[in-house]
Amino acid sequence: MTSLDHQVLGPAFAQTPYDHPFRVELRAWLAEHPVDPEPLDQDARFRHRRDWHRTMAGNGWVGLHWPVEHGGRGVDPLTQFMYYEEVALAATPEPVNTPGLILLGPTLMAHGSAELKARFLPGILSGDEMWCQGFSEPDSGSDLASLRTRAELVGDEWIVNGQKIWTTFAQYADYCFVLCRTEAGSERHRGLTLLICPVDQDGVTVRPIRQISGDNEFSEVFLDDARVPKDWVVGEVGQGWSAAMTLFQFERGDQGYTDHARMLVHLLDCEDALRVAEADGTLTVDRAADARRVQRDLWVRIQELRHLNYRGAVLAKAGQELGAVGSMTNLVWGELEKDLGSAFAEASGARSLVLGRHDTHARLASRAASIYSGTSEIQRNIIAERLLGLPK
Ligand SMILES: Cc1cc2nc3c(=O)[nH]c(=O)nc-3n(C[C@H](O)[C@H](O)[C@H](O)COP(=O)(O)OP(=O)(O)OC[C@H]3O[C@@H](n4cnc5c(N)ncnc54)[C@H](O)[C@@H]3O)c2cc1C
Known part of the structure; x- marks a missing residue:
């Protein structure tokens, strides 16, 4: 191409x-x-x-x-x-292996032992070992600190029990980084530990979940006496929340960089779809005019995201932490992704309802963009409290 x-x-x-x-x-x-x-x-x-x-x-x-x-x-x-x-x-x-490349890798560099870095970083980079993120649980998503998966040290191994959910690409992963409770009776963010759990073992069952797009990109992951070597801990035992916070900084900081240019390329595809639908009469003149207006608005919003990403990169180069500004980028990105998917539907008319097409798939898959890596509501809360100083 x-x-x-x-x-x-x-x-x-x-x-x-x-x-x-x-x-x-x-x-x-x-x-x-x-x-x-x-x-x-x-x-x-x-x-x-x-x-x-x-x-x-x-x-x-x-x-x-x-x-x-x-x-x-x-x-x-x-x-x-x-x-x-x-x-x-x-x-x-x-990109693939982003849980390893963007999240676990840099977190391991910040908190991991020399042995863990030497063992795992090369495989993440080369793509020889694939990773997934085991944070969310059926009753713990936005409120992650309420998680209940527990791990107990028995001899030279952690024995892990619990359930994770929405674990992206777990079915292809070799390793899952699992946030779990290692201090019995501990509450909220205390007593948590970030463990590296091999996926291919008897104690781990991956059950893919069907999505609206027809994909099974994420899964339920059941941990039933799953075994983790004693030293495969990212950071200190009991300090998993600190490691998780580092990881979220990388997630919020990087998400935007990747996407404004890809969105602009998609918008071009969207314009092509509109031209085709107009030419063959799938769209009336009025609907085509509406769709064109939406596309112009999207172009402006993608440019805003591009500016946010550039600003973030300039700040990061100067050694400044993005902090809550990362939530702003994340919010703009998630809402844009969804609106871009809808614009495809508008531009393609009835064709957008046909399964087995890239634009239909993109439209359906985009619905999740305001949920993963922190929902839009949670990002708004962070912006309101930490940037605007509003009360909780
Ligand atoms: C496509 C996709 C991929 C994902 N991949 C992974 C993965 O690989 N690993 C992983 O660990 N997780 C993953 N997730 C899970 C994701 O992180 C959670 O879905 C997300 O954190 C929201 O949690 P929840 O689904 O439990 O919803 P809830 O937290 O139960 O939220 C439900 C609704 O309530 C709102 N809400 C919750 N709390 C507040 C509040 N305090 N103020 C205002 N509104 C609030 C939310 O915004 C949402 O609209 C993925 C999710 C999706 C959709």
Whole structure:
């Protein structure tokens, strides 16, 4: 697939010019490594993404923000910003192993022992070992501190019992990082520990959940005397909440970077769908005009997200913590993703109801964007309390 022109993105920012040597190098590599569009079938799609991850990793194009000592290139956030724009313009497959790459890896660097870093970081980067995030439980989502999965140290092993849910790509994962209660009788955020649990064992049952899009991207994960080696603890025993908070900082900080350019590319597809529906009479003139107005509005909102991401990258490069500003990016991103999915439906008219099409799938899958990585309501709470200083 040929890459799109930078015009799609709009004017360049001062510190990330389109002729930046990093962009030139990456674009040249991407042009030499064309990749097929993503298949619709979920298993095939996962394999496609994983293979692409491995191709990129083999050439040093994965985990660029990781320190050199851990196999990355130690690039600054502005270079990372350019990276995400270029891979989106080249229509490359969506990233895979993000629970490892974006969340667990950096958290392990901050809190993990030297042994754990040496054992797990290389496999995350290369894509040889896949990861999933075992935080949410049936009665603990937004209120994560109420979680009940427990682990007890017996000899040289933790024995883990409980249930996780909505665990993305658990069926493909080799390891799950599990937040669990290790101090009997402890409450809320006290007495929690972050453990690394191998998925392929008798004590772990993964039961995929069917989604509206037809995918089974997430699963229930049952832990029945699941075994974890004693030392596979991220951070200190009983200090899992601190490790989890570090992990959430990475989640809120990174989510936006990845997506504004991909959204702009999707918006182009959306415009194409509108042209087709207009030409063959699927949409009336009035409905087409409405759909065009929505698309113009989306373009502006995606540009706002792009500015937020750029600002976040500039702040991060200057060593400033994003803090609650990350929630703003997360909120804007989640609502946009959903509205973009709906705009596809508007632009395609009746076709958007046909299963087995990429645009239908994108529309249905987008409904979850204001839920995962913290719901929009929770992000609004954080913004209200921590940025605006409003009462709880
Ligand atoms: C596609 C997808 C993938 C996911 N992947 C993972 C994963 O890999 N690993 C993982 O651990 N989890 C994952 N999750 C779970 C996700 O983190 C939770 O769904 C999310 O945190 C919300 O929790 P909940 O579903 O229990 O809803 P609840 O927390 O029960 O919320 C229900 C509703 O109440 C609102 N609400 C709750 N508390 C408040 C409040 N204080 N103020 C105002 N409104 C409130 C919420 O916004 C929501 O609208 C995924 C979810 C989805 C949809």
